Amino acid sequence: MSAKKAFNRGVTSFKAKEYDKALEYFTEAIREGLEGPQVYDSRAAVYEKQGRKKEALLDSKKVIDLYPKSWQGYARSARLFSQLGKYQSARTMIEMALELSDSIDGKRRCELETLWTSVEAELARRQQKRLEESKNRDYFGQLPVEIAVSIYKLVVEEDHASVVTLSQVCQRWRRVIVSTPSLWSTLSLSYKKPRAKAKLWKIRSQGKLTTLNLRNASEVLRALEDLHDVSLTSLRSLTVDQLKWQDVTSALPHLTRSILDNLETITLTRVDFSLGTHSTPLWLHDTAGLNLHHLIVEASLVDWTNVANHSNRLLRLSSEGLLRRHIPDLIWLLHQNGSLEELQLQFSPLHSLEPDAPPRQLPAQIQLHQLVTLELSGHDRSAHLVLSHLMLPNLRNIKFTRLGYLLDGCLQHLLKGKCVLKLESLAILYGDPTEQTLIELLEAASQLTVLKLSHMSNLGSVLDALTRTPSAAEGDVNGLICPKLTSVDFSGSPGVSDGPIVRLVKGRNPAISPKNDEEMAGINKTPPVARLLTLVIDACEKIEPNILPWLRQQVPRVSCIYATKQQARWKR
Structure with a gap:
């Protein structure tokens, strides 16, 4: 059978709705080499009637590839894409078909314009739906749990109390947060419902507390009774504020010497270390090789001799109310901690009745290459005495408060030691150095x-x-x-x-x-x-x-x- 004859029989079968026969004839016509867009478009029409839209699209694409100036391939592709719900592709095909408007008869053109209207309406409807869905879509909830927990941890590190707020955002957040013990590893007890908080944190942290902050309140010690069976093996930071140390250790029997030796941060504020009528200051450690990195002591009478003997990994040292008799121990402590990065000292002009610490053979100069922040305050001459031993080549921040007549000597020492070449921040409060000394320091501090x-x-x-x-x-x-x-x-x-x-x-x-x-x-x-x-x-x-x-x-x-x-x- 010739290709032309097969094509004609295919057309007859298509009109008679005999689609299987029509498909055979059109395929035979193509196999016999019949050319022109009509044969592929006709077979695409058969596929479309049979519901075989993907095959119909392939033939329509063949029409476009072989005969790009023929509008039939674009028009049928547009209709097929519309039926498949691919309205963006359908609009593109309609636009390309309408560019060949000179070869399209009025009826076909009207059909394309009607299809264009319906496609545009559907696209607009879908866009509006996406906008409405985006307002209520939970993008954060689609994150993997591990990534969500990492984000929660960043927030909780800034403010540990925010874990409660985060857990109240929605049920999904609450499920993840409540079931993640590491988000509840910081416990701060003060005047606000300490007992209820201690019980809740004990459950949700599964006893794995890394930070414990205790602030003066009548209920705090009773709240600690609910933590008496917590092992505290994970504890790395401890803050005690205006409490008696003996009361804290009695309420927390697991706060043993080995736990204290592993602490990285200790903050003591007005802590009473006395035992009954015995007022000799105590210290938390008496073994070498401590893991202590941050030590903050405010108005607490501690044994600085022991501190100096047993601490050699400090990164930050902050002390308020240092007495003159502590200076040898303090200088030795600085000598033992060459990795110190931040030093904050406030000296007290008061003289203690306690005997002076044992004399030490102190080095003339202490090189602290890692120290970037130095804060000194207090009228006592101890500030200049300590600073005179220090060489600080990488100092970035200085704050001097109420140093009085000693201020000039401190500034001149920094100048002579070339400690201000990398200085970025300088603060002098309530002091009157000679103007010439201050000007010389500013001239040297080119990075300020x-x-x-x-x-x-x-x-x-x-x-x-x-x-x-x-x-x-x-x-x-x-x-x-x-x-x-x-x-x-x-x-x-x-x-x-x-x-x-x-x-x-x-x-x-x-x-x-x-x-x-x-x-x-x-x-x-x-x-x-x-x-x-x-x-x-x-x-x-x-x-x-x-x-x-x-x-x-x-x-x-x-x-x-x-x-x-x-x-x-x-x-x-």
């Missing part, structure tokens, strides 16, 4: 970004130095001192007035275009001066209100509070 000079009686020369551009004859090639300075705080300093502040802002925020800035940097080889972002001039009475609008235009964050509410009320 934050400067706080609060409650200082005379800052005139310092402000002039911060706004003065040294001449080339002076040998300075870096322009303004502290070129990276972005935040200054002169609060409570009575000598600060309008003129120096205005010059400071103008010098730190030069009105130079990026092009000119690049040219200047290329010519002078000087680094650009950082823009001043924060200016604090609270309680500076010589600052006139009329310059504040201009200051706020130049500096993003300006604070100028003339007086506290209590001071203002007294003046009225």
Whole structure:
């Protein structure tokens, strides 16, 4: 049978709804080499009638591939895609078919336009449905449980109490959070329902507490009775605030010496270590090789000799109320902990009636290469005595408070030891060093970004130095001192007035275009001066209100509070 004859018989069979025969004839016509879009389109029509839409699409694609200028392949593909629910593809096919509008008769064109309308309506309906579903869709709930728990842990690390809030968001979150003991590993007991909290955390942590914070309250010790059978083998951080140590150990029999030896963080605030009438200070450890990394002691009388002898892994040391007789032990402790990163010491001017600690053979210099933060406060000369032993080549942050006449000596020691070359933050509160010493330190601190000079009686020369551009004859090639300075705080300093502040802002925020800035940097080889972002001039009475609008235009964050509410009320 010839190809043409087979095609004609296929058409006859199709009209007679004999689709199986029509399929055989059209296939035979294609096999015999009949060309033209009609034969493939006709076979696609048969497949469509038989419900074989994928085969129909393949033939329609064949029409498009062989005869791209024929509209039939696009029109049938559009209809098939629409039937399959692929409306985006259907719209594309309709657009391509309508581009061949010259070869489409009126009836076919009307059918395509009707199909276009229905496809557009369905696409719009689906888009609206997606928008509505997206409002209520729980994307977080689709995460694997392991990833969700990791996110919960990040939140709980910032605030351990947030675990309760998280567990109340929805049932799915609650199931995961309640069944994850590690999220309940931090327990803080204070005045607010300590007994109920202790019982709940004991169950949900499965007894695997890593952090225990105990703060003074009448119910806290009774709440600890509910934890008497918890092993505490996982405990790594302990905070005791205004409680008697003997009462804590009696309520927690499992808080043994071995548990204490494995602690990484200990925080003691006004802890009473005495035993009855015996007031000799005690210490928690008497063995070497402790795992202690963070030690914070506030107004607690501890045995610093034992601390110095048994601690050599400290990363942070913070103590408030140190007495002069503790200084040899403290210096030895610093010598034993070369990896120390943060040191905060507040010295007490009071003299203890207790005998002095045994004398030690102290090193002349202690190199603390890892120390980045140093905070010293107190009028006692012990601050300068301790600092005189320290060499701090990588110091980043300094805060000195109420050091009195010792402040000059501390600053000069840092200068001589070249400890300020990497300094990024300097805060001096309630102190009056000589201006020349302070200026020399600022000239050396080229990396300084934050400067706080609060409650200082005379800052005139310092402000002039911060706004003065040294001449080339002076040998300075870096322009303004502290070129990276972005935040200054002169609060409570009575000598600060309008003129120096205005010059400071103008010098730190030069009105130079990026092009000119690049040219200047290329010519002078000087680094650009950082823009001043924060200016604090609270309680500076010589600052006139009329310059504040201009200051706020130049500096993003300006604070100028003339007086506290209590001071203002007294003046009225």
